[in-house]
Each structure stands twice: as C-alpha cells, then as structure tokens.
Amino acid sequence: MPQRLIYHIDDIPPLRESLLLGFQHYLTMFGSTVAIPLLLAEPLGISGDPVALGWLISTMFFVSGITTLLQTTWGNRLPLVQGGTFSFLQPAFTIMGMAALAEVGWEVRMQHIQGAVIAGSLFEIVLGYSGLVGKLIRFVGPITIAPTIALIGLALFKFGAPVAGTHWGIGGLTIALIILFSQYLRHTHRAFELFPILLGILLAWSVAWGLTALGVFGTGHPGHVSLDAVKTAPWFRVPLPFQWGLPVFGAAAIVGMLAGYVASVVESVGDYFAAARLAGAPIPDAKVVSRGIGMEGIGCLMAGVFGTGNGTTSYSENIGAIGLTRVGSRRVVQVGAILMVVLAVFGKFGALFTTIPQPIVGGMYCTMFGMITAVGLSNLQFVDLNSARNLFILGFAFFMGLSVPEYFSANPVTFTPDWLSGVVNTLGRTGMAIGALCAVILDNTIPGTDEERGLTEWSGK
Numbered sequence: 073m074p075q076r077l078i079y080h081i082d083d084i085p086p087l088r089e090s091l092l093l094g095f096q097h098y099l100t101m102f103g104s105t106v107a108i109p110l111l112l113a114e115p116l117g118i119s120g121d122p123v124a125l126g127w128l129i130s131t132m133f134f135v136s137g138i139t140t141l142l143q144t145t146w147g148n149r150l151p152l153v154q155g156g157t158f159s160f161l162q163p164a165f166t167i168m169g170m171a172a173l174a175e176v177g178w179e180v181r182m183q184h185i186q187g188a189v190i191a192g193s194l195f196e197i198v199l200g201y202s203g204l205v206g207k208l209i210r211f212v213g214p215i216t217i218a219p220t221i222a223l224i225g226l227a228l229f230k231f232g233a234p235v236a237g238t239h240w241g242i243g244g245l246t247i248a249l250i251i252l253f254s255q256y257l258r259h260t261h262r263a264f265e266l267f268p269i270l271l272g273i274l275l276a277w278s279v280a281w282g283l284t285a286l287g288v289f290g291t292g293h294p295g296h297v298s299l300d301a302v303k304t305a306p307w308f309r310v311p312l313p314f315q316w317g318l319p320v321f322g323a324a325a326i327v328g329m330l331a332g333y334v335a336s337v338v339e340s341v342g343d344y345f346a347a348a349r350l351a352g353a354p355i356p357d358a359k360v361v362s363r364g365i366g367m368e369g370i371g372c373l374m375a376g377v378f379g380t381g382n383g384t385t386s387y388s389e390n391i392g393a394i395g396l397t398r399v400g401s402r403r404v405v406q407v408g409a410i411l412m413v414v415l416a417v418f419g420k421f422g423a424l425f426t427t428i429p430q431p432i433v434g435g436m437y438c439t440m441f442g443m444i445t446a447v448g449l450s451n452l453q454f455v456d457l458n459s460a461r462n463l464f465i466l467g468f469a470f471f472m473g474l475s476v477p478e479y480f481s482a483n484p485v486t487f488t489p490d491w492l493s494g495v496v497n498t499l500g501r502t503g504m505a506i507g508a509l510c511a512v513i514l515d516n517t518i519p520g521t522d523e524e525r526g527l528t529e530w531s532g533k
Contacts, residue, residue: 280295
C-alpha cells in the first residue's frame with residue numbers, strides 16, 4: 073500500500089462525510105463528462121442548440137451514475153467511477169464524418185453512433201464474462217502495468233497546463249490551492265485531508281465568480297462565469313431509452329468503434345490495478361478483471377441504448393482523487409453515483425456546474441493526472457531495476473507509447489478497406505495500447521526470472 077489510507081475499500085464513512093466525499097467524486101469527473109458532449113457538439117450539429125446539448129450532458133451523467141453503481145456492486149467492486157471515454161471520440165468523429173451523414177439531422181448521426189456502441193458492447197461483454205480477458209492477465213506483470221498506467225496519465229497532458237494556461241491566474245490558483253490542502257495542510261484539519269479537490273475548486277470558482285461580478289472577467293474571458301446555461305436548462309427531465317430514435321447498425325461504423333473498445337479495455341485493466349493499489353485492495357485477479365470488463369460492456373450497452381454518443385469506462389481522474397484524498401472507500405463512490413443519477417434529472421443543477429471556467433478544470437487535471445502516472449511507476453518497486461533487460465523493456469514501451477501516436481497523428485495510414493485503416497489509425501494514436509503491447513510482448517519473450525520480472529513479490533503482495 074503506497075500510503076496510509078483514511079478509509080480503506082470496505083470502510084463506511086459517516087453519512088455526512090460520504091455525501092461530501094461522493095460529491096467531490098462528482099466534481100472530479102464533471103470536467104471530462106462535460107468535455108465529451110462539448111467535443112461531440114460541433115460534428116454532431118448541436119453546438120448552437122444549448123437545450124439539446126444540455127440534454128446530452130444530463131444523459132451522460134445519468135448513465136454514468138447507474139453504471140458506477142453496477143460496477144461497484146456487482147462488477148469488480150473496486151471504487152471506480154464509470155463515465156464517458158475519450159477512446160470512443162475518434163471512431164465517433166469518423167462515423168459523423170461519413171458522406172452519407174453530411175446532410176441529415178443530428179439525431180440520425182447519433183443513431184449511427186448508438187448502433188456502433190451497442191454492437192461493440194456485445195464484444196466487450198463476451199470478452200469479459202467469457203473469462204478470455206482474465207486468462208490474458210497471466211501474461212501481465214508489473215513491467216507491463218507500469219507503462220500502461222503511466223501512459224494513461226501522460227497522454228492526458230494536453231488537458232492540463234494548456235487548459236489551465238488559458239488564464240494562469242485562475243488555473244494557477246486552483247493548482248496552488250489543491251497542493252496546499254492535499255499536501256501542506258492535510259495534517260492541520262480533517263477537512264483538508266478529505267476534501268482538497270472540492271475546496272480548491274469551490275474557492276477558485278468563487279474568485280472567478282466574484283471577478284466576473286466586478287466586471288474584471290468580461291464575456292469571452294477564460295475565467296468568465298456565465299449563467300446562460302442555467303437559465304435555458306429545464307428544471308426536470310428524465311433521460312429515456314432510444315430518446316433520439318432507434319439505432320442504426322452499419323458494418324464500417326461498428327468495426328471502427330471496436331478499435332475504441334480495445335483501447336478502452338487496455339486502459340481499464342490498468343485502472344483496476346491502480347485503483348486497487350490506492351484503495352488498499354488486493355491485486356485484481358483474473359475473475360475480478362473479467363467481471364469488471366464484462367460490466368463495462370453492460371455499461372456501454374446502456375450508454376448506447378440511452379444515446380450518450382459515447383460508451384463508459386473507468387475514470388482515471390477519480391483514481392487520482394483517491395490518491396490525493398487517501399479515501400479508497402467503495403461506499404463513497406456509490407454515494408457519488410447516486411448523486412449523479414439524482415442530479416442528472418435536475419437540469420438547472422447540472423447546468424450550474426457547466427459554469428466552472430475551463431482554467432479551473434485544467435488546474436484540477438494538473439494535480440491529478442500526475443498522480444496516475446506516479447501510481448503506474450510505483451509498480452516498479454517490485455522489479456529489479458538493475459536489470460538491463462527490464463530497463464530496455466520499460467524504456468522502449470514508454471518511448472513507443474509516446475512516439476507512435478505522434479507518427480499516426482501526422483501520418484495516418486490509408487488503404488483498402490477504409491474501415492481497417494480506421495482501426496489501425498485509432499489504435500496507433502492510443503499511447504497506452506502501444507505501450508502495453510510493446511511491454512507485454514517483450515516481457516513474455518525476453519528471458520528473465522520471476523524475481524527479476526517482479527512477479528514473485530508482486531503476485532504475493
């Protein structure tokens with residue numbers, strides 16, 4: 073266990089603390105959950121329709137809450153928040169860019185995405201509940217897990233300083249406050265130990281709100297707090313299955329989306345190990361991993377049925393929150409999931425939190441994504457780092473996980489059939505998939521003892 077926990081995975085904090093800690097998880101996942109619909113809005117065709125965009129955001133939270141409850145109760149039972157995945161964005165953009173969908177309404181584009189997500193979810197359900205993904209885990213050791221988890225955090229660098237730096241005054245204030253509360257003041261008051269992220273966001277948000285009211289942050293300023301979304305949001309709306317229409321199943325769209333599923337599975341397996349380590353849980357075995365991936369498939373099926381334009385996966389940022397707060401309680405995440413479902417049907421409450429300026433969201437990410445990278449690297453304590461074999465594998469996996477996506481972004485491959493080139497390009501742009509693939513192949517083919525590879529101590533931890 074990397075540090076002393078305030079609450080372990082099976083601990084049940086008092087109700088008041090559980091509510092506040094659960095709300096903190098809600099705030100932590102808010103940025104990414106809102107970001108996905110915002111990124112989809114332009115190609116989907118709803119960027120100028122705040123009502124439709126608000127409905128899509130509420131649907132995302134509603135499905136996230138339900139799938140989080142399912143995962144923490146009957147899935148892998150780790151304190152993992154389930155939410156939208158960036159792995160599905162590139163396939164979704166490709167689907168929406170199809171020539172046949174150029175002149176249709178946004179609901180039709182959504183129906184094609186829904187069909188691809190639903191079909192892909194069946195693949196993930198079978199992969200999980202058949203036990204296939206669990207059987208593959210025996211080939212995975214700390215040398216594979218370390219770069220996979222670390223690259224999850226490193227790959228998110230573009231959402232950190234570039235976003236916080238749109239206004240370093242507010243973004244830097246958020247970073248400073250979270251560091252102050254979580255590291256320097258955590259022993260001075262229990263509130264700083266439990267709620268560093270929540271306190272940091274609320275204080276920075278209050279400063280931005282005050283400067284907006286004083287006219288310092290005018291319209292268009294990165295730190296401006298606008299209440300327009302709150303005014304246009306409905307008071308009450310319950311998302312319904314197939315609310316945008318019945319899904320459309322297209323072969324090219326389905327195969328392209330499978331690339332997003334593969335990347336999501338790789339990332340989620342890494343998240344399971346990171347969450348277990350931070351929450352004081354045993355290292356996930358094959359059964360735990362299989363149940364988790366199977367339940368994520370069910371979550372994606374629900375996302376396709378309700379029409380989020382995306383799927384569900386384990387949220388890395390909430391694992392970072394566990395590391396900062398040292399609260400690994402499963403019950404806290406379940407309370408947060410209930411809050412997601414309840415608040416999702418109150419449109420104006422959810423719209424209120426879309427007023428958080430982007431520099432604050434970026435500042436929050438700066439403090440948390442680095443923690444995810446560090447958790448990945450912490451697995452190397454079991455590995456012989458004096459071994460030239462291990463150092464080569466680790467260095468190669470990290471370098472290729474960062475370098476190959478740059479190549480595919482600048483030089484996407486094109487060949488026939490188009491759907492296959494789309495699959496190759498999507499996988500090639502996914503750093504954690506490249507790093508994991510390099511590490512797992514080399515670690516299982518280059519000769520090395522179990523002690524050298526860290527398997528003996530790691531499996532007995």
